[in-house]
Amino acid sequence: xxxxxxxxxxxxxxxxxxxxxxxxxxxxxxxxxxxxxxxxxxxxxxxxxxxxxxxxxxxxxxxxxxxxxxxxxxxxxxxxxxxxxxxxxxxxxxxxxxxxxxxxxxxxxxxxxxxxxxxxxxxxxxxxxxxxxxxxxxxxxxxxxxxxxxxxxxxxxxxxxxxxxxxxxxxxxxxxxxxxxxxxxxxxxxxxxxxxxxxxxxxxxxxxxxxxxxxxxxxxxxxxxxxxxxxxxxxxxxxxxxxxxxxxxxxxxxxxxxxxxxxxxxxxxxxxxxxxxxxxxxxxxxxxxxxxxxxx
Ligand SMILES: [Zn+2]
Numbered sequence: 418x419x420x421x422x423x424x425x426x427x428x429x430x431x432x433x434x435x436x437x438x439x440x441x442x443x444x445x446x447x448x449x450x451x452x453x454x455x456x457x458x459x460x461x462x463x464x465x466x467x468x469x470x471x472x473x474x475x476x477x478x479x480x481x482x483x484x485x486x487x488x489x490x491x492x493x494x495x496x497x498x499x500x501x502x503x504x505x506x507x508x509x510x511x512x513x514x515x516x517x518x519x520x521x522x523x524x525x526x527x528x529x530x531x532x533x534x535x536x537x538x539x540x541x542x543x544x545x546x547x548x549x550x551x552x553x554x555x556x557x558x559x560x561x562x563x564x565x566x567x568x569x570x571x572x573x574x575x576x577x578x579x580x581x582x583x584x585x586x587x588x589x590x591x592x593x594x595x596x597x598x599x600x601x602x603x604x605x606x607x608x609x610x611x612x613x614x615x616x617x618x619x620x621x622x623x624x625x626x627x628x629x630x631x632x633x634x635x636x637x638x639x640x641x642x643x644x645x646x647x648x649x650x651x652x653x654x655x656x657x658x659x660x661x662x663x664x665x666x667x668x669x670x671x672x673x674x675x676x677x678x679x680x681x682x683x684x685x686x687x688x689x690x691x692x693x694x695x696x697x698x699x700x701x702x703x704x705x706x707x708x709x710x711x712x713x
Contacts, residue, residue: 548585
């Protein structure tokens with residue numbers, strides 16, 4: 418069980434110029450405690466470097482996750498793409514194990530010409546295969562974490578992600594709040610929408626999964642085709658709003674890892690952490706609001 422809410426950047430901090438293996442040291446110095454290694458263009462890190470990164474993270478109490486390659490499509494009609502996608506996922510799990518990362522985040526794929534049901538079925542079969550291969554290979558302590566996706570053309574609605582988690586062992590959700598917001602045309606207005614989504618996760622996957630959620634957060638601009646551009650936390654005209662999420666995290670005593678995907682990465686991770694700490698202090702100092710019970 419996670420000990421606290423953690424914040425960190427997706428990839429190397431903005432002003433960090435050192436070697437990637439030292440990124441967790443820098444992250445810690447900034448007052449952050451999570452880091453998502455980006456293997457989005459392919460898993461290129463070697464075993465030695467991955468282990469060094471993991472050692473630096475462990476010594477600095479920085480939680481590491483790994484974002485797998487974008488070139489993954491577990492619903493592809495092309496046999497070769499389908500096969501390579503599974504291999505890329507397995508490669509990602511291997512690298513994650515080396516660096517002590519618990520979650521391999523990835524985008525499941527595209528519907529293409531298929532119905533959502535067919536695409537989901539293919540994806541679930543692929544995930545089962547990858548999990549089996551990983552187990553046979555002796556990969557332990559690493560979980561697959563498919564992400565809610567930002568475009569209606571992509572497999573990865575909240576419902577589909579939760580189904581993958583229900584159907585396949587070693588699979589846990591990554592909740593990308595901006596993606597849900599963009600995919601559903603500005604769905605998240607405030608605390609009600611967050612409550613609804615989090616309750617759904619709890620209902621289907623249980624309260625342990627809810628408490629330990631892996632999240633991505635950024636403000637986002639979207640069109641009718643979904644996600645367009647990531648925006649700064651300070652840009653009030655864009656959603657989703659962070660404050661109500663922070664509020665519910667405190668009220669429900671959740672301990673998520675929140676990875677900032679804002680254009681300013683670590684800087685907005687620091688800003689989110691400050692907002693969370695301010696709201697946490699405020700809520701804990703005053704009695705519980707009528708009608709909304711604090712759950713512990
Ligand atoms: Zn992603």
